[in-house]
Amino acid sequence: MSGVWVVLEERNGRIARMSWEALAAGHTLGAQSSLSVNAVVAGAQTDSLAGEIATKAVARIVRLEHPLLAVYTSDAFTLALEQFIRAEQPDFVVFPHTYQVRDYAPSLAARFGQVLIGDVTGIGAGPVLHPTDKDPSVGTPVFVRQLMQGRLNGEYSHSGNGTCFVSVQSGAFRADQAESAPASIEIFTPKIEQAQIRTKPGQPFRGSAQTVDLGSAQFIVSVGRGIKEADNLPIVQELATALGAELAASRPICDNGWLPIERQVGSSGQTVSPKLYLAVGISGAIQHLVGMKGSQCVVAINKDSDAPIFEIADYGIVGDLFEVVPALTEAVKSAKH
Amino acid sequence: MKIVVAIKQVPERDAQVHIHSTSNWIEEEDMQWALNESDAYALEEALQLKEKHGGEVVVVSAGPERVGSTIREALAKGADRAIHIDCDDLNQRDALGVARLLSEAIRAETPDLTLTGLQSDDLGYGQTGVILAELLGLPHASLILHVEKTEAGLTVKRELEEGWFQTIELPVPAVLTIQSGGNKLRYATLMGIKKAKTKEIRRVTSQDIGKVAPPVVVLERISVPQKQKSTQILGGSPKEAATALVEKLKFEARIL
Ligand SMILES: Cc1cc2nc3c(=O)[nH]c(=O)nc-3n(C[C@H](O)[C@H](O)[C@H](O)COP(=O)(O)OP(=O)(O)OC[C@H]3O[C@@H](n4cnc5c(N)ncnc54)[C@H](O)[C@@H]3O)c2cc1C
Numbered sequence: 001m002s003g004v005w006v007v008l009e010e011r012n013g014r015i016a017r018m019s020w021e022a023l024a025a026g027h028t029l030g031a032q033s034s035l036s037v038n039a040v041v042a043g044a045q046t047d048s049l050a051g052e053i054a055t056k057a058v059a060r061i062v063r064l065e066h067p068l069l070a071v072y073t074s075d076a077f078t079l080a081l082e083q084f085i086r087a088e089q090p091d092f093v094v095f096p097h098t099y100q101v102r103d104y105a106p107s108l109a110a111r112f113g114q115v116l117i118g119d120v121t122g123i124g125a126g127p128v129l130h131p132t133d134k135d136p137s138v139g140t141p142v143f144v145r146q147l148m149q150g151r152l153n154g155e156y157s158h159s160g161n162g163t164c165f166v167s168v169q170s171g172a173f174r175a176d177q178a179e180s181a182p183a184s185i186e187i188f189t190p191k192i193e194q195a196q197i198r199t200k201p202g203q204p205f206r207g208s209a210q211t212v213d214l215g216s217a218q219f220i221v222s223v224g225r226g227i228k229e230a231d232n233l234p235i236v237q238e239l240a241t242a243l244g245a246e247l248a249a250s251r252p253i254c255d256n257g258w259l260p261i262e263r264q265v266g267s268s269g270q271t272v273s274p275k276l277y278l279a280v281g282i283s284g285a286i287q288h289l290v291g292m293k294g295s296q297c298v299v300a301i302n303k304d305s306d307a308p309i310f311e312i313a314d315y316g317i318v319g320d321l322f323e324v325v326p327a328l329t330e331a332v333k334s335a336k337h
Numbered sequence: 338m339k340i341v342v343a344i345k346q347v348p349e350r351d352a353q354v355h356i357h358s359t360s361n362w363i364e365e366e367d368m369q370w371a372l373n374e375s376d377a378y379a380l381e382e383a384l385q386l387k388e389k390h391g392g393e394v395v396v397v398s399a400g401p402e403r404v405g406s407t408i409r410e411a412l413a414k415g416a417d418r419a420i421h422i423d424c425d426d427l428n429q430r431d432a433l434g435v436a437r438l439l440s441e442a443i444r445a446e447t448p449d450l451t452l453t454g455l456q457s458d459d460l461g462y463g464q465t466g467v468i469l470a471e472l473l474g475l476p477h478a479s480l481i482l483h484v485e486k487t488e489a490g491l492t493v494k495r496e497l498e499e500g501w502f503q504t505i506e507l508p509v510p511a512v513l514t515i516q517s518g519g520n521k522l523r524y525a526t527l528m529g530i531k532k533a534k535t536k537e538i539r540r541v542t543s544q545d546i547g548k549v550a551p552p553v554v555v556l557e558r559i560s561v562p563q564k565q566k567s568t569q570i571l572g573g574s575p576k577e578a579a580t581a582l583v584e585k586l587k588f589e590a591r592i593l
Pocket residue numbers: 149223224225226227249250251252253264265266267268269270280281282283284285286287288291301302303304307319320321322350455456
C-alpha cells in the first residue's frame with residue numbers, strides 16, 4: 001500500500017480551491033495513520049498544474065496524462081484512475097466532492113469492490129464509539145457525513161484491507177497552506193482507447209440570460225419551501241420591498257417554476273454575499289449554504305429550531321413565517337419612518 | 338422504449354426524526370413516508386418519454402413492506418408495473434450493496450433506459466445510479482434535467498455547477514441519474530389510483546437475488562450535529578421578535 005493519494009481537479013487552468021481542501025483532508029488522514037500524502041492530477045496537459053502542487057507538502061506528484069483526458073468523460077477518468085490505483089495500491093484515495101467526482105468516483109470505487117464515502121464533513125480518529133462495538137480497533141478513522149439533508153450526522157467506518165475512497169464536502173476542511181521543498185513529479189500514462197469512451201460531452205453553456213444580478217445585491221430576502229404555495233409569495237415580496245431587497249429562493253421554489261431560476265441561490269445557482277441575507281422557510285441544505293455563507297449577516301426565520309440554517313445564522317426567529325414575516329414587514333416600515 | 342425507474346421511499350420532508358435506541362438509525366415507527374424527491378422527477382421523465390415514444394415504465398424499489406405505498410403512488414401516476422425487492426436491512430447495506438440488489442432485478446428486465454434519482458433525501462449517497470451503471474456494464478450520465486431520444490441513442494442535458502449546463506450524447510441502453518426541476522410533476526388522478534389497483538407488483542426477496550456480501554462501509558452511529566455557532570434567537574410574540582430583530586439589525590449589526 002502506498003499511503004494517501006489526493007486526486008486534484010483543475011478549474012480554468014488552475015487547481016481548484018476544493019482540491020486544496022481535499023489535500024488538507026488527505027493530510028488529516030496521513031497524520032492519523034502515519035502515511036505519506038501524495039497528489040495525482042489527470043488531464044491531457046498537466047505540467048503547470050503539477051507545478052502548482054509541487055510547492056505544497058506532498059511526497060510524490062503523479063501526472064496522469066493522456067490525450068483522451070483532455071475533456072472530462074466518466075469512462076476515460078474511471079479507466080485512467082483505475083489503472084493508476086491498481087499500480088499504486090493506495091491506502092486512501094481522497095477527492096473533492098465536485099460534480100465531476102460524483103459522476104465517476106462511485107463507479108471507480110465499485111471496480112475495486114469498494115464504496116466511496118462521499119461528501120465527508122469531518123474525519124475523526126477511531127474507534128467508532130458505538131454500544132455494540134465489540135472489538136474497537138484503535139486508529140481506524142471515522143468519517144462524518146450528513147444525513148437527512150443536514151439534520152443528522154452519520155459516522156462511517158471502512159472495513160477490510162482494500163483502498164478506502166473518500167470525497168470531502170466543499171468548505172469542510174481548511175485549504176492547506178503548508179509548503180515544503182518541491183516534491184518529485186512523475187508521469188503515468190494510462191492505456192485508453194477512443195472506443196472505450198461511450199459518451200460524447202458537449203461544450204458547457206450558460207442557462208437563460210441573466211436579468212437580475214443577485215451577486216451585487218446588498219439586501220436579499222430568500223424564500224424556501226416553507227412558503228408552501230406560489231400564491232403566498234407576495235408576503236415575502238412585501239418584506240423585500242420594505243427592505244429594498246432583491247427576492248431570491250432555494251432550489252425547490254425555482255424547480256416548481258414559482259420564481260425564475262436566475263433567482264436561485266446555491267451550488268447550482270447564484271453565489272451571493274449581501275450585507276443582509278434573510279432566509280425565510282429555508283432548511284439550510286449544504287447546496288444552499290455554499291451559495292450564501294459569504295453574507296455579512298444572516299437572519300433565519302424557520303419554525304424548526306433544529307433546522308441547519310440556524311448553524312450559520314447570526315439572528316433567528318423560531319416561528320411560523322406566515323405570522324413572523326408580516327410582522328417584520330411592519331417593523332421595517334415603521335423603523336424607516 | 339422500455340424504461341426502469343428506481344424509486345426509494347424516504348421519510349417525509351417535514352416529519353420529526355428521532356434517533357433509534359440502537360443509535361445507528363432513526364426511529365421508523367409512526368414515521369410518515371414519501372417518494373424521494375428526485376425520484377419523482379425521474380418517474381416524470383420516464384412517463385413523458387413513454388407518452389412520446391410508447392413503451393413501458395417499470396418501477397423498482399428495495400425496502401420493507403411499507404414501500405408498497407410508494408410503489409402504488411408511482412403506479413397511480415402512470416407506471417405500468419412494479420418490482421418490489423423485499424428487504425428489511427437497507428440501512429445496514431452500503432450503496433454498493435443496494436445497487437447490487439437493484440442491478441439484479443434490472444438486468445432481468447433488459448430495459449433501454451434505467452433512471453434513478455440523483456440522490457436520496459435520507460442517506461444522500463448520490464451514488465446508487467452511477468454504481469448501477471457500472472454493475473450493468475452500461476454508459477451513464479448524472480445530474481440530468483432533460484432526455485431526448487435520437488436515432489443513435491440519447492441526447493441529455495446535464496447540470497453543471499453555478500448555472501452552467503452541457504449536453505451529452507450517449508447510446509442506449511444507458512443509466513441516467515435525474516436532477517430535480519427538469520419537468521413539472523404530475524399528480525395521481527382518481528382514475529389513476531383506481532387503475533393502479535389492477536397493476537402488477539412482483540415481489541422478490543433479497544435472498545432470491547443472491548448472497549449478501551458484507552458491507553465495506555458501515556454506518557456506525559448517527560447523532561444530532563453539535564451547534565457550532567450561537568445564533569441569537571429572538572423570542573416573544575411574532576411582533577416582539579420582529580421589533581427586536583429590526584433593533585438588532587440597526588444598532589448591533591448596523592446594516593439597516
Ligand atoms: C446536486 C444538487 C444541487 C443542488 N443545488 C441547489 C441550489 O443551488 N440551491 C438550493 O437551494 N438547493 C439546491 N439543492 C437542493 C438542496 O439539497 C435542498 O433540497 C434545498 O435547498 C431545500 O430547499 P428548502 O430549504 O427551501 O426546502 P426544505 O428543505 O423542504 O425546507 C423547508 C423549511 O421550511 C420550514 N418551514 C416549513 N413551514 C414553515 C412555516 N410555516 N414557517 C416557518 N418555517 C417553515 C421547515 O422547517 C424547513 O426547514 C441541490 C441539491 C443537489 C443534490
